[in-house]
Amino acid sequence: MEPIDLKNYFGDEIPSIFVIDNGSYSLKAGFAGETIPRFEMPNIIGKMNHKGLKSKKQKNIIGNECYSLSSFIELTETFENGKIKNWENMEKIWNHILFDELKIVTEESLGLITESPLTPKANREKVVQIIFETYNLRGFYYLITAQACLYSIKKPTAFIIEIGKSCYLTPVYDTYCLPHATQILNIGGDDLTKYLGNLIFQNQYSSFQSKISFEYQLLQKIKEEFCYVALDLNEETKNFEKNPENFEKTLEISNDKNFKIGKERFLVPEILFNPSIINRNSPGISSLILKSIERCDIDIRDDFYHNIILAGGSSLFPFLENRIEKEIRCFFPDAQVFALENRENLVWKGASMYARSQTFFDKCYTWEEYQESGPSMIHVKVF
Numbered sequence: 001m002e003p004i005d006l007k008n009y010f011g012d013e014i015p016s017i018f019v020i021d022n023g024s025y026s027l028k029a030g031f032a033g034e035t036i037p038r039f040e041m042p043n044i045i046g047k048m049n050h051k052g053l054k055s056k057k058q059k060n061i062i063g064n065e066c067y068s069l070s071s072f073i074e075l076t077e078t079f080e081n082g083k084i085k086n087w088e089n090m091e092k093i094w095n096h097i098l099f100d101e102l103k104i105v106t107e108e109s110l111g112l113i114t115e116s117p118l119t120p121k122a123n124r125e126k127v128v129q130i131i132f133e134t135y136n137l138r139g140f141y142y143l144i145t146a147q148a149c150l151y152s153i154k155k156p157t158a159f160i161i162e163i164g165k166s167c168y169l170t171p172v173y174d175t176y177c178l179p180h181a182t183q184i185l186n187i188g189g190d191d192l193t194k195y196l197g198n199l200i201f202q203n204q205y206s207s208f209q210s211k212i213s214f215e216y217q218l219l220q221k222i223k224e225e226f227c228y229v230a231l232d233l234n235e236e237t238k239n240f241e242k243n244p245e246n247f248e249k250t251l252e253i254s255n256d257k258n259f260k261i262g263k264e265r266f267l268v269p270e271i272l273f274n275p276s277i278i279n280r281n282s283p284g285i286s287s288l289i290l291k292s293i294e295r296c297d298i299d300i301r302d303d304f305y306h307n308i309i310l311a312g313g314s315s316l317f318p319f320l321e322n323r324i325e326k327e328i329r330c331f332f333p334d335a336q337v338f339a340l341e342n343r344e345n346l347v348w349k350g351a352s353m354y355a356r357s358q359t360f361f362d363k364c365y366t367w368e369e370y371q372e373s374g375p376s377m378i379h380v381k382v383f
């Protein structure tokens with residue numbers, strides 16, 4: 001997918017083209033054609049609680065600022081099950097990104113926002129409505145996150161495993177997602193963090209439920225730095241019992257405070273493979289991959305088994321690709337799972353490349369088209 005020459009296309013009035021990967025944990029934003037996002041911020045918004053400063057009471061606290069003011073803030077949820085639920089919140093967050101961070105004049109800009117697989121049509125229409133009625137964008141297009149990954153790896157067909165705050169398993173064939181085969185694993189980043197809290201504090205993790213509390217952030221840091229996937233859980237447990245000191249890691253919290261973890265390091269990501277550990281009634285990730293591929297036409301299954309791609313922040317656990325590959329190979333010996341570098345930004349990078357391509361400009365839903373046809377026409381453009 002070659003980037004087009006914008007000067008050739010627009011003459012002297014080249015618009016800015018923003019790209020937002022609207023993740024339910026973190027929003028990544030920047031400009032088309034760039035390889036990494038300019039901004040990444042937690043997709044959260046809060047209001048001062050009764051302990052908060054009076055002067056700031058009415059102000060919305062957005063993104064990272066919520067952490068520094070964590071004891072004075074009540075978070076309000078913007079997403080539910082990975083989909084936008086609170087549109088007022090979403091608009092405030094987008095206002096912040098578009099006007100304060102990217103500093104664009106929306107009337108003169110084009111934009112691309114990602115959506116997660118299996119997003120309901122009504123959600124998509126609502127986004128389009130905000131884009132044209134609140135921001136008066138010149139043109140807009142959507143990309144499903146799994147499709148964006150494909151543009152990033154420059155392949156038309158692959159099986160995309162996205163693990164962020166949620167977990168989506170999507171076969172994408174010839175750049176089209178196959179919704180009838182897409183699977184959702186109801187486990188993601190917060191479940192992993194909470195389970196770590198549970199293991200360390202013997203089921204007393206309720207105090208860690210506020211995601212902006214210091215304790216929760218600490219658990220998250222421990223998870224991200226030290227946890228990894230065991231290739232074989234029984235072997236790993238035996239090895240741990242023989243030599244626990246080989247597994248122990250210490251996190252320095254302050255000059256006089258340390259934090260140690262041992263077998264939790266490999267027990268935490270196990271919930272991806274066996275959700276019943278945390279009482280979730282669902283097959284594990286490898287079984288869901290097999291189930292998804294089996295729902296695809298028999299002629300194209302090989303293409304998927306040979307191109308299983310990891311993406312998203314929670315796919316960064318070391319050895320995750322090896323364990324999935326091992327389990328899938330019991331059924332399909334040639335299966336290959338790829339854990340590419342910078343996979344936490346695979347979606348954003350692909351969306352950014354796409355938004356500089358001829359296809360983007362051909363498919364872009366323009367302000368004029370919106371005035372004529374309204375929000376529902378977007379479904380004719382995106383499929």
Ligand SMILES: Nc1ncnc2c1ncn2[C@@H]1O[C@H](COP(=O)(O)OP(=O)(O)OP(=O)(O)O)[C@@H](O)[C@H]1O
Nearest residue numbers: 023024025026164165166189224312313314316317
């Ligand atoms: N090195 C790491 N190891 C394990 N988990 C990590 C690591 N780095 C980040 N994470 C986790 O990744 C999660 C966020 O991932 P990501 O930013 O891809 O989510 P998102 O795109 O906002 O969510 P979604 O796409 O599901 O709506 C957090 O739970 C975070 O703790």
Ligand SMILES: [Mg+2]
Nearest residue numbers: 023164312347
């Ligand atoms: Mg994501």
